[in-house]
Structure formats: structure tokens, C-alpha cells
Amino acid sequence: MKKDLSNKTIGLIHASSLTIPIAKPFIQEIIPEVQVMHLCDDTIQRDNLSAGVGVIPKINYFKFATYAHFLEEARVDLIVLMCSTFNRAVEFARPMINVPMLQIDRPMMELAVKTGKRIGLLATLPTTVPSSERLLRVVAEEMGKEIEIKTILSSEAFKELERGNTERHNEILLEEIDKLSREVDCICMAQISMSVLESRLTNTRVPVYNSGRTGFTRVREILESM
Numbered sequence: 001m002k003k004d005l006s007n008k009t010i011g012l013i014h015a016s017s018l019t020i021p022i023a024k025p026f027i028q029e030i031i032p033e034v035q036v037m038h039l040c041d042d043t044i045q046r047d048n049l050s051a052g053v054g055v056i057p058k059i060n061y062f063k064f065a066t067y068a069h070f071l072e073e074a075r076v077d078l079i080v081l082m083c084s085t086f087n088r089a090v091e092f093a094r095p096m097i098n099v100p101m102l103q104i105d106r107p108m109m110e111l112a113v114k115t116g117k118r119i120g121l122l123a124t125l126p127t128t129v130p131s132s133e134r135l136l137r138v139v140a141e142e143m144g145k146e147i148e149i150k151t152i153l154s155s156e157a158f159k160e161l162e163r164g165n166t167e168r169h170n171e172i173l174l175e176e177i178d179k180l181s182r183e184v185d186c187i188c189m190a191q192i193s194m195s196v197l198e199s200r201l202t203n204t205r206v207p208v209y210n211s212g213r214t215g216f217t218r219v220r221e222i223l224e225s226m
Contacts, residue, residue, distance in 0.1 A: 003224045006033040008078075010219060011071030013064060015044035015083035018161070019192050023082065026195070026212040031220050037076060039067045048085045054130045056086045064089035065096055072099045078222055080104055080215070084191050085127045087135050100222060105132065107218035108188055108209045109139045113147060115207055116185025121151045122176055123190035124158035124169075132190040150184050152176050161193060170197055181205040 010031075014020055017040050027036055044064075047057045064086070068079050079101045081090050087103045094101065112119045119136060123129050133149055140147045157172040173194060180187055186207040189195065195212030 009035040009076045010078045011037045011076040014040040026216040030216040065093040068097045104215040105211045108211045108214040118184040120180040120184035120187035
């Protein structure tokens with residue numbers, strides 16, 4: 001039996017307004033009674049992209065810590081970073097913030113590492129690739145597992161999403177998932193924006209995990225354990 005969480009509040013920090021509507025269906029299904037506060041700063045993603053692959057502007061780490069502090073002052077019970085590209089911000093901010101924090105992708109990656117050695121990583125933003133690969137390796141090391149990562153970058157899919165062509169975005173990714181599933185034990189969709197594909201991935205060769213489902217399931221578990 002699920003605990004009543006109507007007295008709980010979470011704060012979500014977004015680096016792009018694109019992720020807010022994608023998160024909402026999972027929130028409504030998994031934690032409908034929880035109060036949710038969204039903080040969004042589109043300049044974070046803009047500056048991450050302009051800095052180039054593998055480079056995160058220091059100001060973005062500062063921004064995350066600042067927004068997390070605001071949410072702590074607002075007395076939220078849990079803070080969730082919704083961006084994959086600078087997921088390390090949670091690790092840097094932990095010594096400064098007393099409220100528990102979660103990287104939205106981490107539960108998905110933990111599940112993937114438990115599933116098998118060969119893990120497929122599907123991304124649509126080049127800046128996401130190094131940070132997601134790093135977090136996967138961190139999770140594997142902490143769990144004492146050896147993994148092999150097969151990464152596919154589909155930049156065209158993200159361009160279609162930005163244009164509002166959601167169906168084309170989905171078609172491109174479904175084709176990539178079909179090809180990648182022949183080579184790996186499971187697949188992680190590296191950004192929550194890809195979680196919109198969940199209903200179309202019920203009959204895949206290997207498990208395909210998304211951070212919307214796994215992330216908000218973990219949010220509920222954390223809140224229920226408080």
C-alpha cells in the first residue's frame with residue numbers, strides 16, 4: 001500500500017523548458033498528491049551547448065547550487081536535477097545543501113547496470129554524451145560491476161523536437177533503438193525528453209529504460225522512506 005505523500009513537496013530544476021511538459025505525465029501518474037515546484041533557466045542549456053562537448057561553464061554549477069538553495073529555503077523535501085548534461089552539479093552542490101538531491105538519470109542507470117554488462121546509451125544532444133557515460137561508469141564502479149557502453153548520438157532527432165516535429169523525433173529514435181538493441185543487453189535513453197517514447201517500447205528485444213519512469217519511481221521511494 002502506498003503512503004500518502006500529500007504533505008511532501010519536491011523541487012525540480014530544469015535547464016530547458018522542454019522538459020517540464022515531458023515530466024508532468026510521470027508526476028501525475030506516480031506522485032500525483034505531491035506538491036511540485038519547477039525552477040527553469042533556459043540559459044543553462046544554451047550555455048552548455050555553446051561551451052562545446054565535454055565543457056560545462058562554471059556559472060551553471062553555481063546556478064544549480066543557487067536554485068537548490070532557494071528550494072531548500074522554500075522547505076522542499078527533495079530536489080531533482082532534470083538535466084543530463086551537467087548531472088555532476090548534484091555532486092558538487094551536496095556539501096552546501098542539506099535537502100536530499102537526485103539526478104533524474106541515476107535510477108535508470110542503476111537499473112541498467114543491474115540488467116547486463118553491455119549497455120546501450122542513446123542521446124540526442126552531443127553535450128549529454130560525456131556526462132551520461134561518466135555517470136554510468138560511476139554507478140557501475142559503485143556497484144562493483146564491469147560494463148561496456150555503446151553510445152549512439154542522434155542529433156537530428158533533437159533538432160526535430162525543437163522544431164515541434166515530435167512524431168519525426170520519435171520515428172528517428174525508434175529506428176536507432178531497433179538497431180542498437182541487436183548489440184546490447186539493455187538501453188538507456190540519455191535524456192528525459194526521450195521518455196515520451198515509453199508507450200511505444202513495450203515489445204523491444206532488450207529492456208529500454210527512460211528516466212521519467214525510473215526517476216519519478218525513485219522520487220516516490222525516497223519520499224515514502226522519509
